[in-house]
Amino acid sequence: MQSKAIHWFFNSAGALLLASATAIVVGNVAGVGWVPPHDSLLMISMPIVFWIVGAIEMAVGLVCIFGTKDCLKFGLILWLATAFLAYQIGLFWTVGLRSFDGYWGNVAVAFHVPPDTTRWILMAMFIYLLIGSVISLLWPPASKFQKDTKG
Amino acid sequence: MISPLKQMASNRTGLCLAAVSVLFVVGWRLYIIAGEPAHWLAIASELGSVGHSEYSPHNIFPSPDNTCLLYERETETGIGTFFYGVASDRSKFLFEQKEVGYSEWRSRVLGWARDSSLVACAVPANLGPGMPSEEIVLYNGAYGDVVGRVPAGEYAGYSQFTWLSPQSFAYSSHRQTLAVVKQQPDGQWAQSHFYEQPIAGPKWQGLKAYSPESVVWQEGRAIWKFEFDSASSTKIWDSPTNKLESFACADDGNLRLHCSDKKGQYTILFAPPGKSADPKGTILSNVRDHNPGRRARLSMDGGLYTFTIERGTNSEPTRFVWEGMVENYKLVGDELYFTGNRASGLPGIWQYDINLKTVRCLVPGPEEDLKYATVVTPSLGICTNAREKEISYHLWQPINFSPGKKYPIIIGQTHYTWSSFPQIAANDGYYFATVDRATWANDINNWPEDVLGLYETLVKHTNIDTNRVFFYTFSAEALDTAQVLNVKPGICKGAILIVPGAVPIWSSEQLSKVFIAGGLDDDLIRPKVYTNYLSEAAKVGITLRLILQPGVQHLPNSLATERQRAQQFARFLLEN
Numbered sequence: 001m002q003s004k005a006i007h008w009f010f011n012s013a014g015a016l017l018l019a020s021a022t023a024i025v026v027g028n029v030a031g032v033g034w035v036p037p038h039d040s041l042l043m044i045s046m047p048i049v050f051w052i053v054g055a056i057e058m059a060v061g062l063v064c065i066f067g068t069k070d071c072l073k074f075g076l077i078l079w080l081a082t083a084f085l086a087y088q089i090g091l092f093w094t095v096g097l098r099s100f101d102g103y104w105g106n107v108a109v110a111f112h113v114p115p116d117t118t119r120w121i122l123m124a125m126f127i128y129l130l131i132g133s134v135i136s137l138l139w140p141p142a143s144k145f146q147k148d149t150k151g
Numbered sequence: 152m153i154s155p156l157k158q159m160a161s162n163r164t165g166l167c168l169a170a171v172s173v174l175f176v177v178g179w180r181l182y183i184i185a186g187e188p189a190h191w192l193a194i195a196s197e198l199g200s201v202g203h204s205e206y207s208p209h210n211i212f213p214s215p216d217n218t219c220l221l222y223e224r225e226t227e228t229g230i231g232t233f234f235y236g237v238a239s240d241r242s243k244f245l246f247e248q249k250e251v252g253y254s255e256w257r258s259r260v261l262g263w264a265r266d267s268s269l270v271a272c273a274v275p276a277n278l279g280p281g282m283p284s285e286e287i288v289l290y291n292g293a294y295g296d297v298v299g300r301v302p303a304g305e306y307a308g309y310s311q312f313t314w315l316s317p318q319s320f321a322y323s324s325h326r327q328t329l330a331v332v333k334q335q336p337d338g339q340w341a342q343s344h345f346y347e348q349p350i351a352g353p354k355w356q357g358l359k360a361y362s363p364e365s366v367v368w369q370e371g372r373a374i375w376k377f378e379f380d381s382a383s384s385t386k387i388w389d390s391p392t393n394k395l396e397s398f399a400c401a402d403d404g405n406l407r408l409h410c411s412d413k414k415g416q417y418t419i420l421f422a423p424p425g426k427s428a429d430p431k432g433t434i435l436s437n438v439r440d441h442n443p444g445r446r447a448r449l450s451m452d453g454g455l456y457t458f459t460i461e462r463g464t465n466s467e468p469t470r471f472v473w474e475g476m477v478e479n480y481k482l483v484g485d486e487l488y489f490t491g492n493r494a495s496g497l498p499g500i501w502q503y504d505i506n507l508k509t510v511r512c513l514v515p516g517p518e519e520d521l522k523y524a525t526v527v528t529p530s531l532g533i534c535t536n537a538r539e540k541e542i543s544y545h546l547w548q549p550i551n552f553s554p555g556k557k558y559p560i561i562i563g564q565t566h567y568t569w570s571s572f573p574q575i576a577a578n579d580g581y582y583f584a585t586v587d588r589a590t591w592a593n594d595i596n597n598w599p600e601d602v603l604g605l606y607e608t609l610v611k612h613t614n615i616d617t618n619r620v621f622f623y624t625f626s627a628e629a630l631d632t633a634q635v636l637n638v639k640p641g642i643c644k645g646a647i648l649i650v651p652g653a654v655p656i657w658s659s660e661q662l663s664k665v666f667i668a669g670g671l672d673d674d675l676i677r678p679k680v681y682t683n684y685l686s687e688a689a690k691v692g693i694t695l696r697l698i699l700q701p702g703v704q705h706l707p708n709s710l711a712t713e714r715q716r717a718q719q720f721a722r723f724l725l726e727n
Contacts, residue, residue: 007164007165008164010165011162011164011165011168011169012168014165014168014169015165015168015169015171015172016172018169018172018173019172019173019175019176022172022173022176022177023176026176026177026180030180033698033719033722034696034697034698034719035681035682035685035697035698035699037685037686037688037689037695038686040686040689040690061169064165065162065165065166065168065169066162066165095689095690095691096690096691096692100692101663101692101693101694102688102689102690102691102692102693102694102695103689105694108694109694109726110180110183111179111180111183112183112726115663115692115694
């Protein structure tokens with residue numbers, strides 16, 4: 001039962017990450033021709049941020065769907081979710097809550113979704129990934145995984 | 152042991168979920184694209200290719216005998232000058248100045264010879280940017296063929312030019328030196344004299360031929376004469392009390408001086424020394440004159456352009472109302488030439504016969520090039536601005552208008568001349584409304600109150616989506632947009648700022664979408680201003696759509712620039 005839940009989590013995480021990566025790539029392509037802003041945290045052009053985030057999400061999503069090692073999946077999801085949320089907190093800390101609209105507006109515009117909604121969809125996704133990966137680690141299968149790695 | 156490939160294939164649930172999620176996202180995007188108006192890019196391209204940007208000069212230079220004219224029009228890569236023969240009804244390309252490195256003075260129509268046999272133009276011999284290398288090219292007045300080329304190394308931005316006779320002309324340098332060019336017996340044109348010492352002070356203006364061997368000009372309240380033989384300048388008229396506005400040389404050698412004092416304007420007919428027996432010259436007549444000669448004036452009455460043409464006689468001025476837009480106009484003899492368009496058409500060149508009171512199109516706009524775009528005729532309205540002053544406005548209604556539907560609107564206050572932006576907006580399902588300005592400078596300071604007044608008038612319209620109101624500004628019009636938002640915060644979803652003179656920082660509660668088009672070679676608004684604004688706007692949550700075009704200055708000077716701007720504007724409209 002727990003194993004099924006873990007598998008379901010991996011599958012759903014993979015699907016969400018692939019969907020998110022696709023949306024980010026589509027947003028990036030749709031934004032070609034406009035002069036993009038520079039990310040206020042990393043100081044690089046937003047399309048580059050998008051390409052990096054999209055590529056990472058796609059890679060992690062594919063690992064979640066097709067990967068064989070659960071430990072790798074846990075680790076990657078946890079790392080990605082933590083990094084994204086930390087990035088969002090950093091962005092919020094630097095320029096405020098509404099900064100998302102200014103920097104990530106391409107994705108919202110490409111799908112005709114209000115930036116607020118886009119922000120909350122992405123935040124909800126990464127919170128789900130964070131909580132899911134933490135819970136999975138703490139559950140018995142995770143203990144099994146720890147034993148496997150020791151043995 | 153299960154191979155990794157088999158394990159991958161065994162996770163059918165994961166595969167299905169991944170496929171469904173990716174297809175969902177792609178499908179969503181395709182759904183958005185499918186919902187976009189058909190041929191929106193082609194429409195924007197067609198309308199953007201009309202050229203005749205609202206603020207580009209597009210001068211016209213009719214010949215004195217009204218048989219032909221030179222006109223400027225945007226080409227794909229710059230501003231072209233064309234010859235048009237009235238009899239042949241054909242246009243001929245003469246020369247082009249490229250947009251990259253464009254300088255208004257480098258290619259210029261200098262003037263027609265008085266007998267219309269020749270027209271002189273300054274043309275950059277070195278077509279690229281950098282050190283100027285000019286030549287004066289002479290074109291045949293009948294067919295527009297080149298009949299002479301004269302290197303004009305001294306020609307510069309402040310140069311003045313005048314024909315001395317059909318066989319000679321003079322031009323000055325920026326140091327007030329003078330070059331005289333004459334046609335040689337073998338038919339070639341060559342510089343005959345060059346006066347290295349400045350012949351005038353730096354504030355001279357209105358260089359005119361007095362005779363084939365002398366020129367006159369104005370310096371302050373005085374008129375000076377320079378004779379080629381003696382190479383000396385002499386003051387021939389000075390008035391310490393009254394202001395000399397302008398002057399003209401009459402055919403009989405007298406000077407017609409247009410002056411003004413506290414009582415108003417008057418005209419002095421003056422016989423200069425040499426013409427008069429008196430060594431100081433003689434005043435032949437002094438007439439209080441509110442009608443200083445032949446001239447045409449353009450005004451806007453109730454939202455319609457009206458020409459008032461005075462012919463220097465005691466007859467009543469002729470009034471000509473044009474139901475459309477006007478960019479530029481010239482009066483020559485009994486013909487009025489102007490560039491502009493009928494309200495339902497594209498810009499062309501028109502001729503109004505003052506005696507017959509008929510108007511005809513000489514050079515039509517590119518109507519036949521429009522395959523997808525619809526030219527929308529604006530409706531005229533009258534309302535009051537925020538200070539209760541009556542103003543006129545024009546409203547472009549979306550094509551395929553449906554009475555039960557709400558449409559977004561773009562509001563501005565701008566010079567009422569052709570622009571592709573209202574047409575693109577109407578073709579893409581937007582209303583576009585502008586308070587009329589008869590000229591660029593006219594009432595530009597009333598921008599906030601005029602736009603507020605128009606907004607209050609239009610929001611009562613049941614078909615206007617008040618949640619999707621956008622401001623439109625060009626250049627200096629952007630300076631006062633923040634005033635409107637301070638008075639009425641939250642009325643506006645976004646702004647469309649074309650080469651804005653200012654980029655005020657708004658909060659995203661006031662507006663969330665901004666479109667800015669600018670040029671990377673703009674000397675007035677440096678690109679750094681826009682990129683800084685881009686960062687600031689992003690921080691407050693404004694989605695800023697910025698287009699910075701390489702090689703483009705403050706005003707667009709090619710069809711390619713206009714078209715790209717039009718396409719990006721259309722994209723912005725679709726996104727919102």
